[in-house]
Amino acid sequence: ILFIKNRLNKFLVDLLIQAPSAVAVGSNYWFEYFKNNFDSKVLIKKIANPVVSNKFTRQKFNYLQNGKLKVITVGNVIKSKGVIELASVIKNALFKTLNVEFHIVGTGDLIDWLRIELESEIETGMVVLHGRVSDKEKITLLTSSDVFLSLSHFEVIPISILEGMSASLPIVSSNVGGIPDLIENCLNGYLVPLNNLKEVPLILSSFYLNEKNIIGKMGLFSRRKIEKDYDVNMIIKAYENLSYALINNESRK
Numbered sequence: 001i002l003f004i005k006n007r008l009n010k011f012l013v014d015l016l017i018q019a020p021s022a023v024a025v026g027s028n029y030w031f032e033y034f035k036n037n038f039d040s041k042v043l044i045k046k047i048a049n050p051v052v053s054n055k056f057t058r059q060k061f062n063y064l065q066n067g068k069l070k071v072i073t074v075g076n077v078i079k080s081k082g083v084i085e086l087a088s089v090i091k092n093a094l095f096k097t098l099n100v101e102f103h104i105v106g107t108g109d110l111i112d113w114l115r116i117e118l119e120s121e122i123e124t125g126m127v128v129l130h131g132r133v134s135d136k137e138k139i140t141l142l143t144s145s146d147v148f149l150s151l152s153h154f155e156v157i158p159i160s161i162l163e164g165m166s167a168s169l170p171i172v173s174s175n176v177g178g179i180p181d182l183i184e185n186c187l188n189g190y191l192v193p194l195n196n197l198k199e200v201p202l203i204l205s206s207f208y209l210n211e212k213n214i215i216g217k218m219g220l221f222s223r224r225k226i227e228k229d230y231d232v233n234m235i236i237k238a239y240e241n242l243s244y245a246l247i248n249n250e251s252r253k
Helices: 002-016 028-037 083-090 093-097 111-117 119-124 135-143 159-166 199-210 212-229 232-251
Strands: 022-025 043-046 069-074 100-105 127-131 147-150 171-174 189-192
Touching (some): 022 028, 022 232, 028 043, 083 111, 083 199, 100 199, 111 119, 111 127, 135 159, 147 159, 159 212, 171 199, 189 199
Parallel strands (some): 022 043, 069 100, 069 147, 100 127, 147 171, 171 189
């Protein structure tokens, strides 16, 4: 059934992309996927998802306040977002000896399970479940954190990571989908294979032990990458350029 479904999806997408003059995709992953899997003469252009980065500008570059590493994750609390893996990481014995605090923003099917699974960590204050928050609250949480963590099973270009980068945060993420477009290993974070998440506690502890220096440098790299490639004004310009190119091409026919 899965095979038939995949063939049907490919047929439908192949049919649909014959109609437009161009198809914009959000990442190198999808650019290569469309280029290699669909017989289309339609222009396929990579234009990333945008983020309004100035909303998340960090006013104070003070990391590890009071000697505490604040790790934040933002997204739906569901299986495909890596919530079970997140709980396993948090319960790692390594964190019992470090001053680390996990902030989980979002809600979903596994929120009650997570509350039970991390009951002792919540009681000690090591884990804070924020649930659904307003944009203003999310901005405050991101700009007062030290590291952004994502263990999702698949993503294209996740807005949550773009917002974390806009808040000058290093990113630790599963190496899936379009996320490698965002993260350059050891420069603004770390990519971790889904089948080797035991690395995550070690990476987070290295941020704690190496203190502010490495966090600040990686956070600055994240912010500059956003300003260069993902800010909403850059993406609007990319769509304008694509539109002008298509109009000019049509006028020559």
